[in-house]
Amino acid sequence: QKEVEQDPGPLSVPEGAIVSLNCTYSNSAFQYFMWYRQYSRKGPELLMYTYSSGNKEDGRFTAQVDKSSKYISLFIRDSQPSDSATYLCATDHNTDKLIFGTGTRLQVFP
Amino acid sequence: ETGVTQSPTHLIKTRGQQVTLRCSSQSGHNTVSWYQQALGQGPQFIFQYYREEENGRGNFPPRFSGLQFPNYSSELNVNALELDDSALYLCASSLGQPTNEKLFFGSGTQLSVL
Numbered sequence: 001q002k003e004v005e006q007d008p009g010p011l012s013v014p015e016g017a018i019v020s021l022n023c024t025y026s027n028s029a030f031q032y033f034m035w036y037r038q039y040s041r042k043g044p045e046l047l048m049y050t051y052s053s054g055n056k057e058d059g060r061f062t063a064q065v066d067k068s069s070k071y072i073s074l075f076i077r078d079s080q081p082s083d084s085a086t087y088l089c090a091t092d093h094n095t096d097k098l099i100f101g102t103g104t105r106l107q108v109f110p
Numbered sequence: 111e112t113g114v115t116q117s118p119t120h121l122i123k124t125r126g127q128q129v130t131l132r133c134s135s136q137s138g139h140n141t142v143s144w145y146q147q148a149l150g151q152g153p154q155f156i157f158q159y160y161r162e163e164e165n166g167r168g169n170f171p172p173r174f175s176g177l178q179f180p181n182y183s184s185e186l187n188v189n190a191l192e193l194d195d196s197a198l199y200l201c202a203s204s205l206g207q208p209t210n211e212k213l214f215f216g217s218g219t220q221l222s223v224l
Contacts, residue, residue: 008150043114043200043215044153088152097143097166098213100152 001026006089006101015110019076023089023101026070030099032092033065035074038103039085047087048074079108113137114203114216122222123191131186131219135203141165142184143213144176147198159184196223 006023013019021035032051036044048063050056050072056063064073072089086103113136123129135142141160145153155168159178173189182203188195198220202213 004152006152041217043202043217045215046213090152097155097158097168098145098153100154102150102152 003027003099004089004091004101007104008102010105010107012107012109013079015079015081015108017079017108019074019079019083019106019108021074021076021087021089021104021106023072024070025072025091025099027091028067028070030091033063033072034090034092034098035061035063036088036090036100037085038088044088079106081108081110084108114201114214116199116201116216116219118219119217120220120222122224124224125191125193127191128187128189129191129221131188131199131201131221133184133186133201133203133216135182135184135201136214139203139205139214140182141204142178142182143202143204144184144186145200145202145215146170147200147218148194149197153200156186191223193223196221 004025035048037047038044050063050065053065053067060077062075084107086105088103089101090098115134117132143158144156147153156170157167157176158165162178175187177185198218200215200218202215204213
């Protein structure tokens with residue numbers, strides 16, 4: 001079993017839709033959770049960073065962590081074509097490395 | 111742009127050869143991490159350097175080695191290249207420890223092994 005599981009998609013939605021991206025993880029010791037956005041031929045860019053359970057909002061983006069079910073989510077409101085990218089969830093392990101999911105490819109069409 | 115620069119951007123090698131990839135970290139950052147991202151996969155941690163010392167290593171064989179220089183730039187060396195080493199190699203820099211809250215990634219080096 002992988003430590004972090006993520007549906008690779010692709011996910012295709014119309015402009016303005018609410019997008020829900022999800023990951024599950026296996027180790028209850030994980031404390032820090034991140035979402036990265038990666039455009040084609042670019043490195044990952046940090047979108048959201050959360051510690052333990054709860055919600056965090058930043059503009060159109062909301063990150064949610066449910067430690068009881070080992071489930072993390074990223075919601076994108078009013079999605080735009082510029083949001084088309086691969087979204088990677090990641091968790092922190094002993095502060096010296098990140099463990100990433102496989103990434104979900106999102107396509108927002110006009 | 112993150113200020114993390116990697117060179118070269120693309121590289122083609124043949125099996126058995128050796129390769130050196132370079133990374134210049136963001137100004138003021140003293141920690142560099144290297145990740146391997148195979149096609150359709152998430153990045154996998156190779157190792158991290160903090161103030162010129164290795165500070166953690168992932169599940170990669172010894173033919174993957176690295177260096178960090180006094181100016182905090184870094185190199186990743188891979189010996190005896192195998193076909194499965196074909197991937198995007200990402201460098202990320204950060205300031206201090208713990209590091210993972212603010213990792214800044216470069217655009218990567220795309221390595222193809224034929």
